[in-house]
Amino acid sequence: MKAIPRPAFKTQGIPSDTLIQPQPIEIINEYEIDSTGVQQCVASYAKGRFLGKGGFARCYELRDLTTGKIHACKMVEKSSLAKPRALNKLKTEIRIHRAMEHPNVVKFNRYFEDDKYYYILLELCNHKSMMELLRKRKSLAECEVRYYMKQIVLAVKYMHDRRIIHRDLKLGNLFIREMRVKIGDFGLATQLTEEKERKWTICGTPNYIAPEILMGKTGHSFEVDIWSIGVIMYTLLVGTPPFETDKLETTYHRIKTNTWSFPDHLDLSQEARNLVSSILTISPDARPSLDTILSHHFFDGKYTPSQLPEMALSSVPNFPITPAKRSGLPVRMSPARTSPAKTSPAKVLAAKLEAAPSPKRALFQNNENNPHLINGCTNFPEKNIHGKRNTAREVKPMDTSLRSPQHHKILRVFRKEGSEDDERIRSLRSQMTRAALTDTTKETKASHHQENSDENEQGRATLELMHKSLAATLTSDRPKETRSEEVLEDPTCWVERWVDLSAKYGLGYQLVDGTYGAVFNDHSRIALYSRPRSSFAFGKNQESIIEYRSHQGERMILTQTQAEQAHLEHQIKKKVTLLNMFKNHFTDHAGPCEAKAGQQYHLTRWFRTKSAIIFRMSDRSIQLNFLDHTKLMLSHDGQVVTFVDKKKIKTTRRLGSIDFESNPELLHRLRYVRDILLYLLSKNNGETQEP
Structure with a gap:
C-alpha cells in the first residue's frame, strides 16, 4: 500500500496559513x-x-x-x-x-x-442495513414487512437449497441496496455435507439466537435460520425484538422458555400474529418450512408493493390502498400510521413547522412559495428537486424580519460590446434567480462592505486565481500531460444536504463533517460545529459550539447549553431556534453525519441559477450542484477538482492532471464554472445593477 503525495500549489494573493492542503x-x-x-x-x-x-x-x-x-x-x-x-x-x-x-x-x-x-x-449497499432503517422508522407497516420478508425468505431458501445455514440472520446483517434486501456477513455460516447433518457450535447474536443452539442437547440445522426469520418479522412489526431485556441471562432464559407476547396497544392483523407465533416455536420440527411461510395467509392475496420508494427509509410512503382497522382492506396498520404520508422531505418539514408551538410556529409558517427540500443523499426522492416548487396551503406570513431587501428581485447584468467574456456574462443574466453574494440597497452594501472588506479582498483574490487556472487549463491549445491522473482525498468542506426556505428565512444545510448551519436572507449566518475548533478557547469542553455572525460582522460564540440558557436578543434567539429545527430535520430523515476531527468549516454565501445551486465555503472553495444531480467542487485556488458523476461516483483530482478527452462531462461543467467565476468577478467590479 502506498499514499499519493500532496501536490504543490501556488499561493499568490492568499496567506499560506489559509490554504488547507488535501x-x-x-x-x-x-x-x-x-x-x-x-x-x-x-x-x-x-x-x-x-x-x-x-x-x-x-x-x-x-x-x-x-x-x-x-x-x-x-x-x-x-x-x-x-x-x-x-x-x-x-x-x-x-x-x-x-x-x-x-x-x-x-x-x-x-x-x-x-x-x-x-x-x-x-x-456496496448504499442504504446501509435494516438496523438503520428501523432506527429511523421505529416500526413498519405490514405491507412493507411483506415486501422485505418475501425477499429475505427467498434468499434463505436459496441458501438452504445449497445446504448453507447462515446462523446469524439479524437486522444488522440485512443490507439495503436500491431498496432491495441483501443478506450479508457469512462469518458464522456453515455448509452441511448432507441434509441430516447436525451442527453443535454455539454461535449467533443474543436477541436472534435459536433455543436449540443455547440448549445444545440435540444440535441444530436449517431451523435456526427460520427462528431468526420469525424474530426479524416481529421486530419489524413491533419495533423491538421479542426477547430483548437489559440482561443477557434474562434474554437467554426468555428464549429457552419461549416467553414473549405482542404489545396490547399494537394493532396487527391476525394473519401477522399467527405467522410469527407459528415460527417462534421451541421445537425445531414444529416450525413451518420456508415454502409454507411464503404460502401463509399473511402473504397470500395481500397487497405487497412491487417497489418501495427511497423515502420509505425515513418515513411512511403513500400506498395505493389506505390501511384502516377492521375495514376489510388487505393491509392493516397501527392507528399511528393511518395519517397520510408526506410525499417529500419538504412536506415532512412543513408538517412539523405547522404543528410546532409558539414561537417556533411563528418562525416557520409555510406559504405556497416555500421552496422544496433538496438533499444530496439518496434517502429522498428526487422528482421535485431543482426549481420545482412544492405547493402547500397559503397562510399569512407571521415573521418578515428575516426577509432580504432583494426578495423577489433578479440581478441584471450590463453588457459591454465586442467582448466574448461579456457575452457569457450576458447569457447568465436570465439565470440568476437568487444571489446572496450581493446586497440590493446602498445602506446594506456599505455596511456589508465595511464588515467584510478583508474577507472580500481575499475572496476576490481566490476567485481570480480560480478563473485564471480554469481559463488556462480549458484553452484549446493546452498541452497534454503524459503523467497519469492524480487522485486525492475527498474534501471535508462539502455540502451534503440542504433545504431552501429563502422565500421567508434562508438556507439550512449539513456538511459532510457533521457541521449544521444556516445562511439567512439578512446576510447573517450561524453554524453548529460538532466539536470545538482550535480557535475556540473552551479548554477541555467538548460540547458542540454555535458560531453566529450578524450582517454587520459581529461575531458571537456560545456552547449549545449557553445558547439555550443565555438571554439572547430576540432575533438571535429566533435564528438559534431555526438552526436547531434544521438540524433535527436532517438527522430525522437521513441520520447524523460522522463528526470528523480537525478544522471545521461553514457555508458563507450561496445563489442559484437555472442550471445549478452554487455554494461558497469558508475555506474559499466553491461547490456546484447541477440539475442532473452531478456535483462539482473547485478548491485550493482552482487547482483541485472534486466531481460526482451521474452514477454518484466521487473523484478528486488535480486540475492539471485531468484527461478531458475521457471526461467530456466534467469538461462541460468546468466551462460553466469558468463562466460563473467570470460573472462573480465582473459583479465585484461594479458591472451589475439591480433593476
Missing part, C-alpha cells in the same frame, strides 16, 4: 503471479471512508482507480488470525460466500491479500 489517500494494490512466476499489479484501489467493524474485520469503501467502481471491502489483519481455527473460519466464509449468486445476497466481487491484510471486496 491529505494523501491510501492506495491498495492487488497483485497476481503470472505464468512465468512474475508478480504483476492487476488493480489499484483508493481506500475511502470507514463503514463499520465486526469480529476481526474493519470495513471501508474501496474505489477501483481504473473503473471507478466502489466496493465495500472487509479488511482482516493477518496478525489477528494467528490461530489456525480463526484462519480456517475466514477461509470458510470466503468459500461459502463466493459460491453464491442471488439478487438478495450481497454479491461477492473478489478476494486478494498482501503481506499485512486479507481483502474481501463485496457489493
Whole structure:
C-alpha cells in the first residue's frame, strides 16, 4: 500500500496559513503471479471512508482507480488470525460466500491479500442495513414487512437449497441496496455435507439466537435460520425484538422458555400474529418450512408493493390502498400510521413547522412559495428537486424580519460590446434567480462592505486565481500531460444536504463533517460545529459550539447549553431556534453525519441559477450542484477538482492532471464554472445593477 503525495500549489494573493492542503489517500494494490512466476499489479484501489467493524474485520469503501467502481471491502489483519481455527473460519466464509449468486445476497466481487491484510471486496449497499432503517422508522407497516420478508425468505431458501445455514440472520446483517434486501456477513455460516447433518457450535447474536443452539442437547440445522426469520418479522412489526431485556441471562432464559407476547396497544392483523407465533416455536420440527411461510395467509392475496420508494427509509410512503382497522382492506396498520404520508422531505418539514408551538410556529409558517427540500443523499426522492416548487396551503406570513431587501428581485447584468467574456456574462443574466453574494440597497452594501472588506479582498483574490487556472487549463491549445491522473482525498468542506426556505428565512444545510448551519436572507449566518475548533478557547469542553455572525460582522460564540440558557436578543434567539429545527430535520430523515476531527468549516454565501445551486465555503472553495444531480467542487485556488458523476461516483483530482478527452462531462461543467467565476468577478467590479 502506498499514499499519493500532496501536490504543490501556488499561493499568490492568499496567506499560506489559509490554504488547507488535501491529505494523501491510501492506495491498495492487488497483485497476481503470472505464468512465468512474475508478480504483476492487476488493480489499484483508493481506500475511502470507514463503514463499520465486526469480529476481526474493519470495513471501508474501496474505489477501483481504473473503473471507478466502489466496493465495500472487509479488511482482516493477518496478525489477528494467528490461530489456525480463526484462519480456517475466514477461509470458510470466503468459500461459502463466493459460491453464491442471488439478487438478495450481497454479491461477492473478489478476494486478494498482501503481506499485512486479507481483502474481501463485496457489493456496496448504499442504504446501509435494516438496523438503520428501523432506527429511523421505529416500526413498519405490514405491507412493507411483506415486501422485505418475501425477499429475505427467498434468499434463505436459496441458501438452504445449497445446504448453507447462515446462523446469524439479524437486522444488522440485512443490507439495503436500491431498496432491495441483501443478506450479508457469512462469518458464522456453515455448509452441511448432507441434509441430516447436525451442527453443535454455539454461535449467533443474543436477541436472534435459536433455543436449540443455547440448549445444545440435540444440535441444530436449517431451523435456526427460520427462528431468526420469525424474530426479524416481529421486530419489524413491533419495533423491538421479542426477547430483548437489559440482561443477557434474562434474554437467554426468555428464549429457552419461549416467553414473549405482542404489545396490547399494537394493532396487527391476525394473519401477522399467527405467522410469527407459528415460527417462534421451541421445537425445531414444529416450525413451518420456508415454502409454507411464503404460502401463509399473511402473504397470500395481500397487497405487497412491487417497489418501495427511497423515502420509505425515513418515513411512511403513500400506498395505493389506505390501511384502516377492521375495514376489510388487505393491509392493516397501527392507528399511528393511518395519517397520510408526506410525499417529500419538504412536506415532512412543513408538517412539523405547522404543528410546532409558539414561537417556533411563528418562525416557520409555510406559504405556497416555500421552496422544496433538496438533499444530496439518496434517502429522498428526487422528482421535485431543482426549481420545482412544492405547493402547500397559503397562510399569512407571521415573521418578515428575516426577509432580504432583494426578495423577489433578479440581478441584471450590463453588457459591454465586442467582448466574448461579456457575452457569457450576458447569457447568465436570465439565470440568476437568487444571489446572496450581493446586497440590493446602498445602506446594506456599505455596511456589508465595511464588515467584510478583508474577507472580500481575499475572496476576490481566490476567485481570480480560480478563473485564471480554469481559463488556462480549458484553452484549446493546452498541452497534454503524459503523467497519469492524480487522485486525492475527498474534501471535508462539502455540502451534503440542504433545504431552501429563502422565500421567508434562508438556507439550512449539513456538511459532510457533521457541521449544521444556516445562511439567512439578512446576510447573517450561524453554524453548529460538532466539536470545538482550535480557535475556540473552551479548554477541555467538548460540547458542540454555535458560531453566529450578524450582517454587520459581529461575531458571537456560545456552547449549545449557553445558547439555550443565555438571554439572547430576540432575533438571535429566533435564528438559534431555526438552526436547531434544521438540524433535527436532517438527522430525522437521513441520520447524523460522522463528526470528523480537525478544522471545521461553514457555508458563507450561496445563489442559484437555472442550471445549478452554487455554494461558497469558508475555506474559499466553491461547490456546484447541477440539475442532473452531478456535483462539482473547485478548491485550493482552482487547482483541485472534486466531481460526482451521474452514477454518484466521487473523484478528486488535480486540475492539471485531468484527461478531458475521457471526461467530456466534467469538461462541460468546468466551462460553466469558468463562466460563473467570470460573472462573480465582473459583479465585484461594479458591472451589475439591480433593476
